[in-house]
Amino acid sequence: MRKIVGLCVLLIVLHFNLPAQVDTSFVYKTGLSYGTLDIRLTKSSTRYYYLQEDRTVSYRESSPGVRTNTYKDLTSWDSSPYTQGNLREKNGGADYFVMNYRLLKPINYNASYDPGYPLIVFLHGAGERGNCWEKGCYFADKNWNPNTNNPAAPTDPESNLMNNDHNLLHGGSVHLSMRNNANGKLPNDPALPGRSFPGFVLFPQMLSGWNANTVQDAIRLVRLIAKKYNIDEDRIYIEGLSAGGYAVYETIKRAPWLFASVQTMSAVSDAGLGTYNMYPQVANLPMWTFQGGQDKDPTPNETAGYVRRFRDAGGIIRHTIYKELGHGTWNKAMNEADYFTWMLQQNKANIHVFGGSTAICNTNGQGVRMYLSEGFRAYQWEKNGAIIAGATSASYVATTTGTYRARFSRKANPGANDWNEWSKPVTVTESSPEKAEVTQIGTVILKDLNNFGDAKLKAVGKFEKYHWYKDGTKLSISDTISTPTFKAGTCSGPCTGNGAYTLVTMNFDGCPSPASDPVYIVFNNQAPTDITAPATFTGELQAGNSVKLNWANSSNNETGFEIWRRKQLTSTTYSKWEMRVLTAANATVYTDKALDPSSTYQYKIRAVSNTGRSNYTPSASNAFLVIKTGADNSAPTAPQNLTATTAGIRVIKLTWDAATDDSGIRQYRIYYGSQSIATNSTQTEYTLSDLPLNTVYDFTVKAEDLGGNLSAVSNTATGNSYVSGLYYEHSTGSWTKLDEIDWTALPEFTGTVPNFTLAPRTQEDYFNFEFDGYLYINTPGTYTFQTISSDGSRLTLDSVVIVNNDGLHASRTATSAAITLTAGPKRINLKYFEYDLSHVLTVRYRGPDTNNSYIAIPNSALKSGTPPTLRMASQGEPVVVESVPAMSVYPNPTRQDDINVQYEIKDNSPVQIRMIDFTGRQLFEGVFDATEVNQGVRIQPVQTINEGIYLLLINHNNQVVQQRISIKN
Structure with a gap:
């Protein structure tokens, strides 16, 4: 039965009487491979942990000697719905600060709602720390301790030390929106929107790095929050990004029993799960991991390795790769349509089935391995509604078919009302995998006509594991290789000489297929010539430049016929021989299709068996069946x-x-x-x-x-090739100088903008932009340029650096020397990076075009020139392309389901409206009456589109007017 919450009990009494959710060895234990586990809430009657709510610990003062006791606002959105607090440790007469945190509560929180609310625990990245990470500290160094405060911390109210708001930078606004979308609905409400979260969200903040100690403090914080508030302890979820992804793995390493699911984004390491062989201990947690295809820390291969280890241990894990992204995967990940619904489907009460397979394996008798989290005080398993005698551990192997359920208790010697809810049923069936199948690539009776001596086999179908055998003995080939190459002789790896080669396939559930039919490989021309060669090998040209090959089967001991082909390239040169097919036994015909016209081909054929061969036909080394294809006199259709x-x-x-x-x-x-x-x-x-x-x-x-x-x-x-506006490339990451960035790397995001702007950024800190375009000078003369930026920026004109405003700094203005410019387009490029806190970017110039006053470079100046009147290619009609808005598009920015266009028409001729992206892909096209467009029409793209800048085009009376529109979904 679930705990009753919301009782008005003194905190101090709670701390002295906190029962462990699990056996105490899962809360405190020494001598583990990774060290000591200690996530106790109470260490003695005088030493315990507690929550101090509505207060952030820092040294900021509103006036001399008066602490603000609150966070510094560092987000660009209102974070006040997240309450503040800190975890503390009481030790005798001492009272120590441990960790600040922010907590979001559900709307219309009901302390008596049964079964309670879900809780998300979000572990932030290194940059959102309270003081230090490897790139720098807000104060002193990572050894600074807020409890001893030596050296004394700054009291400036603007100090970023122990900020307790920056930890909300990534994910804070998304989770707030999801909480708001729930709009007070309870977690079991069937009307709950898909993109919503009806529960609590906790953001702990580490001070100077996630490590074993700070992670254990975060676990204590989670446990205390779960006990103070009406939390459904079967639905506690954990997420983390970058260094916080490492912290998530460190957390589940120490308390896998606490969480119902795991989501990591660009996790920088697996926290030693592999080193300490701990994947099996955490594999029963549902997981979803996200990786950038361009990321270098971690690389895609590193994360793929973690994923495979989870799956090898029986874990069920979703692995999403964003090929175009670098390290910053979290924005796209949290915008996945089912990011929150997937999470809410997970429950600690559910049975985890090894590898996801609920079938008994008939090839090896392996039962269905089922698990609940270890560490709880008692367990029960049932089959077909009856309790299974003796099944009292966290795992059970089902060896007979039926319907199984399980449950656990957080109390020792539980009574009838002390059990957790029964799991969802698992129906166990039987399975018999199909026999593995192997095909050969080229001949396996070697050497071939090219004098090539290796054999290549290929598994048919996709599986997770491939076990290759020679004469029944398993070969030392990686079980991920589906197409190995075998060599003659004896060597390490995939080569062991003549023999019968077979394959066994399986998936991560460990149920092996029956072995494939053997493929007999013979190397180095050792196969005896004990088969009669085919006779009367002929070819007949067919329509479509195909050739029908015929031969007489002169043998009775072949298993098939190899047909070989090469093409004549010049009068004296040929392509390599290619084995076109290995036919079935007793075949006498084969049609070779799609030959090149007006070409000459040479063919040979031989019969083969498992261990022998015939001579080739024609037999002489310089004799071939020659086929000449006809000319192609038919032209293709026009594109x-x-x-x-x-x-x-x-x-x-x-x-x-x-x-x-x-x-x-x-x-x-x-x-x-x-x-x-x-x-x-x-x-x-x-x-x-x-x-x-x-x-x-x-x-x-x-x-x-x-x-x-x-x-x-x-x-x-x-x-x-006229240019209007700027092309930008945008990526995420942490840098302190522009030259630390690899500007040649593939960007994560690209697009076009009318001017220098940071609006397309995908996060508030740790990102870069490069803008490229042209500045058009109308009046020649002397100009100066300025960049106003926080952090670094660098402006070049015609590939010459004119303003260097690089480095970590607050908003700062840097000015170029005076520059003499001629009239016409000048290539303009600006590089910018943002580290953290505020982000500012303005580019200004002064000269004859500005009446010698500094102004922000206007949109109209960012162009290479003005296009002339153009001809509409498809209709031959004149069209004037305008680069300035001449229509009313509202609202702007807008959503894709609320795009409204109004344009004044003075006649009754129809109006064509199109919407395209900057690759020219058409997203909408419609024709409207003039009266409709005069009053305003709503257009709807034909497909779901991403956030970004798009073009609306109005074609009326041989004139096209265009305007950019910003879509914010």
Whole structure:
């Protein structure tokens, strides 16, 4: 039965009488592989831990000698719904500070609601610390202790030391929104929205790094919060990012019984779970981990290694990789549609089944391994509604089919009302995996016609583990290799010589397949020539440049026929021999398809068995079956729907629909002006770079087939290399100087903006931007430039650094020397990074174009020039592309379901409205009456779109007007 909460009991009494949720050896134990476990709340009658609520410990003062006792506001949003507090340790007459924290409570909190509220524990990254991490300290060094306060801490009310608000930087606003979305609904309300969280959220703050001690203090804090408030102790969830991800693994290493699920984002290590062989102890926790494909700490391979160890130990873990992201995965992770619903589905009462398999394995008799968390005071298991005698431990192996449930008690010698709820039922069945299947790549009767001496086998289907055997003995090959190469002779690894090779496959549940049929490999021409070679090997050319091969089966002991082919490249050169097929026994025909037209091919055939071979037919080394394919006189169809989109500075991306041809497409050819480009590819897109600036192009495309025939020309697509606004690249990470950043690395986010702005940032601290574009000078003369930034910025003009405002600093202005500029476009580039706290960026200039007064560079000046009147490629109609807004789009920014457009029309001609992204991808197209557009129309994109900047285009009376719109979902 669940605990009754909300009783008005003195804290001091609570501390003297706190029972352990689990056996005391799971709370305090020495001599463990990683050291001592100590997450006790009470160490003696005079030494215990307690909560001091509504107070942040710091040395900030509002006036001399008067502590503020509150956090410093460091978030860009209102964090006040998170209450403040600190964990303390009472030791005799001493009263020590341990850890600050912030706590978010559910709306309309009901202290008597049964079964209680879920709780999320969020462990922040290193940058959100109270004082130090490896990149710096707010005060003194990491040895500074707030209880001894030596040297004396600053009392300035603006001091960032022990801030207790920065820990909410990542995730704080998201979890607040999810709490608000729940809108006071109880956790069991079926009307609860999917993106919501109807419970408590706890953000502990470490002082100078997560480690064994600070993690154990955080566990104590969680335990005290769970006892003070009406918390459902079966639904305590833990999350962490970066260094906090390491702290999550450190936490579950010490208290796996406490949590119902785990979510880590860019966890910098596994906290020694592998070193101490502790994956089996934590594998019964449902997990979801997130990794950036560009991250270097941890690398994708490191995290994949952790994931595989969890799965090897029977864990069920979701592994999400964002290929385009670096270290900063948390914003995208927490915006996953089921991030919170997945969490809320997890419950400590649920049975964990090893590897997720609920079937008894018929190949090895392995039962279904089921687990509850270890450490609770008592356990019961039942089958088909009857208690299983003697099943009183945290695990049970089911060897017979049926429906199983389990439960535990947090009390020793529990009575009828002292048990936790029964788990969800697990229905145990039986399974018989299908026999593994192996195919060969090339011949296994070696050497081959190329004198190649290795054999390559391939598993059919995808499995988690592959066990390879030779003559029944397991080979020392990694069980992740599905396509090994075997060599002759004796050596380490995948090579052991002639024999029968088999495969056994399995998934992480450990249920092996029956062994595959053997593949017999014979190396170094050791196979005897004991099979009669096929006779009368002939070929007949078929339609579509295919050849039908025929032969006489002259043997009765072959298992199949190998057919080999090579192509003549020149009068004296040939491609390598390729084994086209290994037929079944007794075959006499095979059709080789899709040969190149106007080409010459040579063929040979031989019969093979498990251990022997025939000679090749034709038998002479210089004799072959020669097939000459016919010419291809049929041109392919023309590519359709060619589009040209500006994709970067002096970059245009072309896309088109594929052409078709009876023999096949070899490549596409692109034409513009006097230029032509052979793509050497069948891809239906091509990007042209380093184009001359401020130039208009008419592009066409033709398809070329395998016979060299060219199609008719595609439609014409018009593009230009004029630049308006800025292209940006944005990534997350922690740096103290611009030169610490690898600006050549693939950025996490890209886009376009009308001006220098930090608005597209994905988090409030630890990020960078690079902006690239052109500044148009109308009036030549002397100019000076300024950047106002916090933290570092660097401005270049035509590749020359003119303002260097680098380093960690508050908002600071740096000014260039006077520069003489001619009229026209100047390449402008700005690099910026933000460490933490405030973020500021403004770029200003002064000169003849500004009446010699400093102004922020306006949108209208950030361009390479003004495009001329352009021709609409698809219709041949004139269109004027405007770069300034001439329509009313409201609200802006807006959501994708609330985009409204109004445009004044003075005649009755129809109006086309389109919405595109900056790759040219069309998201909406519609035609409206003039009266509709005059009054305002709402448009709805055809698909869900991400946050960002998009273009709205109005086409009316041969004129196109465009305006940027910002979407905030």
